[in-house]
Amino acid sequence: MANILTAETVTKRFGGLTAVNTLSIEIPERSIYSVIGPNGAGKTTFFNCITGFYKPEEGDIVFNGRSILGLSSDQINIRGISRTYQNIRLFSNLTAIENLLVGQHPLMKATLFGPIFGTAATKREEKAALEESLRLLNFIGLAKKGDLLARNLPYGDQRRLEIGRALASKPKMLLLDEPTAGMNPNETEEMTKFIRHLRDELGITILLIEHDMRVVMGISEKITVLDYGEKIAEGTPKDIQGNQRVIEAYLGRGTAGQVNH
Amino acid sequence: MEQENTTSWWLTAIQLGLIGGVVAILASLIGMVESFHARDIIAGQISMGETLLLLIMIGFAYSSSRNEQSPISTRVTSGVITGVTISLTIVLFVMLGAVVNLRSIFVNASPTLYKILTLEISNTALAYVAIVVVGAIVSLAASLVHGATPFWKRVISSGFFIVLLLALLQDLIRITLTPFPFITEVLSWMFGRRGQEGLSILGAIVVFLIVAGVIYNDAKHGAARRARREALPEATKRTRRWVSWGLLGVFLLIWPRIAGPVLSDVTNSVGLYILMGLGLNIVVGYAGLLDLGYVAFYALGAFTMGVLTTTGGEIFFDVRWTFWEALPFAVIVAVLAGIMLGIPVLKIRGDYLAIITLGFGEIIRIMFLSDFLKPYFGGSFGIVSIASPTIGGIVLDSSQTLYYVILAACFVALFVAHRLRDSRIGRAWKAIREDEDVAQAMGINLTATKLLAFATGAAFGGLSGAIFAAKLSTVYPHSFTLITSINVLALIIVGGMGSLPGVIVGGLLLAGLPELLREFSEYRLLIFGILLIVMMLNKPEGFLPEAVHKREFHEDENLSHAAGG
Numbered sequence: 001m002a003n004i005l006t007a008e009t010v011t012k013r014f015g016g017l018t019a020v021n022t023l024s025i026e027i028p029e030r031s032i033y034s035v036i037g038p039n040g041a042g043k044t045t046f047f048n049c050i051t052g053f054y055k056p057e058e059g060d061i062v063f064n065g066r067s068i069l070g071l072s073s074d075q076i077n078i079r080g081i082s083r084t085y086q087n088i089r090l091f092s093n094l095t096a097i098e099n100l101l102v103g104q105h106p107l108m109k110a111t112l113f114g115p116i117f118g119t120a121a122t123k124r125e126e127k128a129a130l131e132e133s134l135r136l137l138n139f140i141g142l143a144k145k146g147d148l149l150a151r152n153l154p155y156g157d158q159r160r161l162e163i164g165r166a167l168a169s170k171p172k173m174l175l176l177d178e179p180t181a182g183m184n185p186n187e188t189e190e191m192t193k194f195i196r197h198l199r200d201e202l203g204i205t206i207l208l209i210e211h212d213m214r215v216v217m218g219i220s221e222k223i224t225v226l227d228y229g230e231k232i233a234e235g236t237p238k239d240i241q242g243n244q245r246v247i248e249a250y251l252g253r254g255t256a257g258q259v260n261h
Numbered sequence: 262m263e264q265e266n267t268t269s270w271w272l273t274a275i276q277l278g279l280i281g282g283v284v285a286i287l288a289s290l291i292g293m294v295e296s297f298h299a300r301d302i303i304a305g306q307i308s309m310g311e312t313l314l315l316l317i318m319i320g321f322a323y324s325s326s327r328n329e330q331s332p333i334s335t336r337v338t339s340g341v342i343t344g345v346t347i348s349l350t351i352v353l354f355v356m357l358g359a360v361v362n363l364r365s366i367f368v369n370a371s372p373t374l375y376k377i378l379t380l381e382i383s384n385t386a387l388a389y390v391a392i393v394v395v396g397a398i399v400s401l402a403a404s405l406v407h408g409a410t411p412f413w414k415r416v417i418s419s420g421f422f423i424v425l426l427l428a429l430l431q432d433l434i435r436i437t438l439t440p441f442p443f444i445t446e447v448l449s450w451m452f453g454r455r456g457q458e459g460l461s462i463l464g465a466i467v468v469f470l471i472v473a474g475v476i477y478n479d480a481k482h483g484a485a486r487r488a489r490r491e492a493l494p495e496a497t498k499r500t501r502r503w504v505s506w507g508l509l510g511v512f513l514l515i516w517p518r519i520a521g522p523v524l525s526d527v528t529n530s531v532g533l534y535i536l537m538g539l540g541l542n543i544v545v546g547y548a549g550l551l552d553l554g555y556v557a558f559y560a561l562g563a564f565t566m567g568v569l570t571t572t573g574g575e576i577f578f579d580v581r582w583t584f585w586e587a588l589p590f591a592v593i594v595a596v597l598a599g600i601m602l603g604i605p606v607l608k609i610r611g612d613y614l615a616i617i618t619l620g621f622g623e624i625i626r627i628m629f630l631s632d633f634l635k636p637y638f639g640g641s642f643g644i645v646s647i648a649s650p651t652i653g654g655i656v657l658d659s660s661q662t663l664y665y666v667i668l669a670a671c672f673v674a675l676f677v678a679h680r681l682r683d684s685r686i687g688r689a690w691k692a693i694r695e696d697e698d699v700a701q702a703m704g705i706n707l708t709a710t711k712l713l714a715f716a717t718g719a720a721f722g723g724l725s726g727a728i729f730a731a732k733l734s735t736v737y738p739h740s741f742t743l744i745t746s747i748n749v750l751a752l753i754i755v756g757g758m759g760s761l762p763g764v765i766v767g768g769l770l771l772a773g774l775p776e777l778l779r780e781f782s783e784y785r786l787l788i789f790g791i792l793l794i795v796m797m798l799n800k801p802e803g804f805l806p807e808a809v810h811k812r813e814f815h816e817d818e819n820l821s822h823a824a825g826g
Contacts, residue, residue: 072701074704074705074707076702091691091692091699092695094688094695095810098810102691102692103703105685105689109685111686111713118680134813146812146813147809149809
């Protein structure tokens with residue numbers, strides 16, 4: 001399998017603090033890849049480097065054969081990377097459907113004059129976008145909740161809607177930042193299935209940050225462990241579970257394999 | 262514990278009363294009571310000034326009797342204590358005024374004011390007693406209403422409100438209905454003889470009874486009637502909708518005939534404000550970019566129109582275009598300015614954006630005022646002899662004809678704003694308003710989207726300004742101060758951010774009412790301020806908040822609409 005995303009010696013500093021230190025990662029196409037590590041290990045910072053929120057000081061990030069370093073986050077989205085956030089960031093005063101419609105923004109063409117004059121092309125596009133939103137709504141299991149404001153949805157639905165919004169732009173790769181945070185075991189189970197489903201059905205590469213070790217070990221094909229911004233281990237779930245450095249990094253919170261928060 | 266609770270409620274009541282008293286005295290000392298006194302609400306009986314004082318009493322007594330779980334007797338007592346305290350404060354003030362000459366400091370502490378406050382009773386002791394009695398009765402009534410059932414609460418508050426409204430707007434009503442002799446007859450009975458102001462006592466009672474009847478009827482049959490209307494076939498509903506829109510259209514078309522020149526002029530001002538409100542609503546309401554310098558686009562539109570069409574004075578550009586030739590240029594200049602403002606502020610958010618745009622508005626005004634550009638824009642003398650629009654040889658120079666130009670412009674702006682609201686760009690604007698970073702990560706190009714918002718908003722401002730110039734046929738830099746920007750912003754906040762009906766209601770309230778009620782104009786800013794504070798505390802989303810657009814359950818209708826027309 002070819003690699004869809006390659007990070008080469010990526011380094012991000014905030015003043016004197018090196019949040020991500022010479023990190024290299026190769027993510028195969030159509031894989032489920034996890035990044036784990038204790039709090040403050042630099043996982044989210046790494047996500048922000050990939051999606052263009054931050055620009056790394058050193059290194060390069062290559063997506064689909066082309067460097068995306070220095071691109072703005074909208075351009076990176078257009079290249080095919082979509083993401084969700086650790087603390088849900090929906091457009092909370094828009095309805096669920098509107099959130100999904102905004103997600104389709106880069107795929108649509110209408111600007112000012114199409115909608116004003118109501119051209120046939122614009123109407124066709126709007127109609128298709130609405131149908132796609134309703135389809136997505138079904139796919140994420142939010143049918144009949146499409147007209148609710150995002151902020152009025154239950155927590156689990158918000159998480160799923162955020163994934164739906166990310167899917168709306170038809171990404172090649174999806175970055176999920178702690179998708180099961182704050183969920184009970186049942187919801188977590190469901191979310192795990194859903195993520196696997198995304199990869200199997202839609203062929204989307206998944207890059208995951210997760211704290212729940214059961215989830216990580218259950219669905220990841222490959223795992224990278226970060227500590228203080230550095231990669232301390234990499235491999236299959238099995239490799240990671242037995243890795244001495246990983247156990248040390250998590251020590252004090254429990255032994256590896258049972259760490260769960 | 263029990264003891265503490267029982268003492269605290271009447272202490273709170275007295276405290277509220279003291280605050281109310283101070284508010285009443287303040288309203289008196291700044292001259293509000295006296296200047297409002299000139300207008301009668303009930304002819305010869307109760308003036309607007311007295312109503313103001315009564316409203317203060319009612320308001321404070323009402324909130325004093327609001328004490329959650331306490332028994333009704335406690336609540337009523339609490340309200341009355343507050344009312345009487347307000348009265349006593351006023352009595353103290355009048356006593357003080359009799360001893361000390363307050364007028365040396367407060368120019369408004371005139372003999373007339375004392376006369377109003379003492380209910381025009383010459384016997385001092387009797388007057389004091391009367392004030393307290395009035396306070397007690399009014400606050401008793403207010404607190405009883407608070408304890409009443411929702412139905413009676415609605416009847417009394419609506420009746421009260423509508424009587425007040427009719428009395429305030431009687432000029433408007435009288436002028437509008439002059440062409441209909443029968444109604445004039447009814448009116449003269451309701452309002453008393455011409456020249457007299459305010460409702461007659463009988464008129465007030467009749468209005469109150471009608472309102473009560475309507476509400477009673479609605480409470481009894483309203484739900485059933487609405488259900489029946491809902492059950493009608495789709496085609497009938499559509500026809501009815503078209504008929505009501507048609508009636509509204511006809512009304513709007515004949516309005517200047519009904520209203521006459523003066524009211525038409527007021528309508529035109531309201532129309533220009535609504536036009537600006539629609540533009541600013543795109544920038545602030547849709548895209549969430551707080552713009553305090555919106556007047557700049559209004560000024561640019563007006564001055565472009567002035568420069569290109571003027572036929573008088575020594576003006577540099579002597580092109581003498583017609584209104585219609587110059588109009589597109591006025592809009593284009595405003596759009597370009599919108600983009601020029603937009604580019605440097607792309608990365609600036611919130612408070613900082615507000616400050617920068619505020620500066621921009623002032624820069625444009627000062628630019629037009631400057632000596633350096635005087636040869637082009639006439640400095641503080643402005644530009645005179647600006648062309649009026651003409652259609653087929655008819656010059657639209659009166660308020661009654663210019664009305665149609667403004668109406669058309671408002672319709673174009675409404676249409677554009679409505680079409681854009683639920684389009685790809687409109688959604689991108691709202692996404693930016695909600696969360697700029699996430700919007701960008703969803704593939705929205707912030708630069709293009711924000712500039713489009715600034716440009717579209719500026720276009721409406723420029724259009725409004727161009728018509729404004731033609732309306733006055735002169736433009737001066739002094740017409741384009743910060744206060745205009747603030748008025749437009751207040752209009753969309755009061756109406757409801759992002760809501761199109763809200764802009765219209767906001768425009769009627771904030772631009773229309775002050776024109777109709779001249780007594781208010783001096784206290785316009787004070788009233789705006791109070792209105793905004795009350796709005797922010799009680800209804801921060803505005804009078805007519807942005808409606809949630811239902812798509813899922815009206816899916817079929819929506820799709821056929823999108824496909825068909």
